[in-house]
Amino acid sequence: MATEEELFARVDALLEEEPHLPPPTERARLREAAGITQARLAAAMKTSTQSVKNWENGRSEPKEPRLSAYRRLLDGWAAKHPVQGVPAAPLPEAPATAPRREALATFTRPAAPGTMVPETAAATVPAALTVPAVAEWSVTSPATSRRPATWKAAAPTADPRFPHGPLAVLDGEGSAYGVDGIVLDCPARTIPELVEWTLKESGLGAPKLHRNGKDSDPLIVLTAAAAVKLGLPERLEGHEQRRSLRLPADHPVVKQVAKAKWQLTQRGFGPWARIYRKAQAGQRQCVQFAVLSWDALDERSWPGVADMEPADIARVLGVYATRVITPRGSTAVSGLELMTALRPPTRAVQDRATGNWVSGHNPGSFGTDPMDPAPPEATAEHPVVVNSGWTGGFLNEEAYQWVRDVDLLSDEECTLPHAVGLDLNTAFLAAAARLVVGLSAPDHFHAPGFNPKIPGSWLVDLSHIELDPRLPSPFTPDGSRPTGPAWYQTHTVAYAQELGYNVHPIEAYLRRESGAYLDPWHDRLKTAYVDTLADLGVTKDLDDRQFLAAMERHKQADPAMAAVLAAIKATVKGGVGKLRERPQGKSYKQGERWPALERPTWRPDIRAAVISKARVNMHRKLSNMARMTGMFPLAVLSDCVVYPSPGESPLDFLPYAASGKPQPGGFRLGPTPGLAKLEGVQTMLWAVDLMEQGLNPARYIKGGDAVLDEGE
Incomplete structure (x- = not known):
């Protein structure tokens, strides 16, 4: 018979076990019965709204000390809100899900x-x-x-193949920190061992974003201590040349990888590395690495993240991976990869002759082969230009860099006390919405009739169009009036027609096949942007005054989520920029092909289309503002515009109807792409002083520091 001491020991052991939680559906029922939102519960538990969503759909469980606090809260709610007809009682252990x-x-x-899915429910x-x-x-x-x-509407269901999420951050003690507080023990002592552990034991990875796509490879982020423990240098030689950083071929770690019959991609073992073997039985064998101390996470795109604790880094990257894509390099690289992940180039099709399933083109995608641009869409060093001797000029569809002539300032404007900067939320992303782009190679036409529905490049003379000089020209990046025939993207020419002018193209390169290729990319990034802002307290239901107040404090609300927001914005701009990636390295010679040209996503014409539409959108708002309010901008820089103002707030000059609602057509405040937020406020004297120096106030309105060179 057990002694009293033995019984008490067993009871103490039970008491020390983790508290059990009710089933996920019951957790959600209790919270809703209490009238508490997921966001409010997340704030009380000092976690993210996404974590609460995961608790309520069974994807993850809270860890201590949140586990005990959550159990206590649920017990309290259960006593107040029992299931109808069932007396309140302590909550039972969650059944298997x-x-x-x-x-x-x-x-x-x-x-x-390659397999055909049987028809089921x-x-x-x-x-x-x-x-x-x-x-x-x-x-x-x-x-x-x-x-x-x-x-x-709820959080995504966990993929049983990847129970521990898309990535983990490894520290020097062998702990791998994953999403939602998961901590895994990693026994690996070498990079090859770490690859094997990741693929066979970690449970890391992410499902494909499109049914014809591929699953995301697991990502292992190495802290400085982990890198050193695995035989990597804490820093790399020639650190200032980040683009070309990589371990030399004779480094012991590179030799270990080769000896274990793993391979590195052509970019070698750098800040972002990919180690793989050929797929077996249709299963990819690939692990991605990011080395923090080698500046894998650029401070401009991931502010403050590299200095966070491993668990916080995992949270930031995990949210980004869930809402955007598992990082595969810089945010620019990830932005480009996201396009392909959402529009895979191939799909399984049945061969009519044999009945076998083979790889075929996926409609609406770019396919697998790179496509040369038309000469005016290319860059001066491109083989299409160099080999053909092209001298006919190029598209110059770039974002605005315009400052109004100081002589065109009125006395009334100069007496206003303030200059207020407005910034359009992810203007390039807003421009990508429902943007029709070419999917086939360009065809050459002479003297074609203009059609605004056909994507392409048009040689046309717009120099006869005379607009108000207090506004930038919509046809040039510097806002100057065109001086003769030039190449323009379809949206720019269509806007000239919209303004009431006849256009007569001299020449054109047009694409017969077209589609809204960027739509899924836009939709996913827009949702990520809006949801992340909401996590920071900036929601769609706020009025303009509340919105401005929320934006003023949103970065302090949660630095980790603020970093996710910065990364999402960098993904948009970087992804668009990658569509026309230029050659890199001092050894490059004009006319040679460079690696980026081998990508189907090297599409300078699509970059031009996005920027053209964004610039036209900006000019349309500027014109509507002038018509509705009589106000004209001082300067524009890409998606930022500066206005003279009687007060320090945009509310002092933006147009509102008598009902208090914003007037359509002008700038409107709000948290979605294309709407505006406050960029900064300075004195009018400050702005005029910069303008007289030939500097752009929109560049410095946020911080007021104008010592930087204008070209930086």
């Missing part, structure tokens, strides 16, 4: 490449609802109902 997840897998588990799900990883399914049994699954 495997059957429910298995039911979900019927709808969400991807088929192996999944075929009855409306096509519009098959978007990847944005909601949780509430389904009826496939055997008893053919009704479509119902849509419930």
Whole structure:
């Protein structure tokens, strides 16, 4: 018979066990019954809204000390809000969720490449609802109902193949920090061992974003201590030349990788490295690495992240991976990769002759082969230009860098006390919405009739168009009036027509096949941007005054989420910029092909289309503002515009109707792409002084420091 001491020891052991939580659905019911939002609960628990969503759909569980606090809260709610007809009692242990997840897998588990999916209940799900990883399914049994699954806004269902999320941050003690507070023990002592552990034991990775795409490779982020422990240098030689950083081929770690029969990509082992073997049985064998002490996370795109603790770094990168894509390099690289992930170049098609499933072109994508641009769309060093001897000029579709002539300032404007800067939220992203671009190679035409629905490049003379000199010309980046025929993208020429002028193209390079290639890219990044701002307290339901107040403090609300927001914005600009990546390195010679040209996504014409539409959108707002308010800008720099103002707030000069609602057509405040926020406030005297020096106030309005060279 057990002694009292033994019994007490066993009881103490039970007391020390982690407290059990109710089933995920009951957690959500209790919170809703209490009238508490997920965001408010997240704030109380000092965690993210996404974590609360994960707790309530069974994707993850809180860790101590949040676990005990969450259990206490749920116990309290259970006492106040019992299930109807059931007396309040301590909450039971959560039942296994495997059957429910298995039911979900019927709808969400991807088929192996090259296999035909049998027709099941999944075929009855409306096509519009098959978007990847944005909601949780509430389904009826496939055997008893053919009704479509119902849509419930919630966090994505965890993929059983990747139970620990998309990535982990490894410290020098062998702890790998994942998303939602997960900490894994990593016994690896070398890079090859770490690759094996990641692929076979870690449970890391992320499902594909499109049914015809590929799963995201797991990402391992190495802290400085982890890098040194694995035999890597803490810093790399020639650190200032970040683009070309990599370990030499004779470095011991590179030799270890080769000896273990793994391969490195052509960029070698640098700040971002990819180690792989050829796929076996359709399964990729690839791990990505990011070395923090080698500046893998650029401070401009990931402010403050490299200096965070490993768990916080995992949180930042994990949110980005969930909302955007698992990072695969710089934010620019990730932005470009996201385009391909959402528009895969190939899909499985059945060969009519043999009946076999083979790889075929995915409609709406660029395919797998690179496409040469038309000469005016290329750059001066491009082989298309050099080999043809092209001298006909190039597209100059760039963002605004314009300052109004000081002599055109009125006395009334000069007596206003303030200069207020407005910044358009992710203006390039807003321009990408419903943007029709070319999907086929360009064809050459002489004296074509202009069609605003055809994407391409047009040689046309717009110099006869005379507009108000207090506004920048919509046709040139510096805002000056065109002096003769020049190449323009379709949107620019269409805007000339919109302004009431006839256009007569002399020549054109047009694309017969077209489509809204960037739409899914726009939609995913817009959702990521809006959701991240909401996590920082900037929501769509705020009025303009509340919005300005929320934006003033949003970065302090949660530095980690503020870093995610910065990375999302950098992904937009960088992704658009990568569409026309120039050659790098001192050894490059004009006329040679460079690596970026081998990508189907090297598309300078699409970059030009995005920028052209963004610049036209800006000019349209400037014109409407002048018409509605009689106010003209002092300067424009890309997506930032500076106005003279009687007060320190945009509310002092933006147009509002008598009802208090913003007037359509002008600048409007708000948290979505294309709407505006306050960029900065300075004195009018400050702005005029810069303008007299030939400097752009829009460049410095945020900080007021004008000592930088204008070209920087």
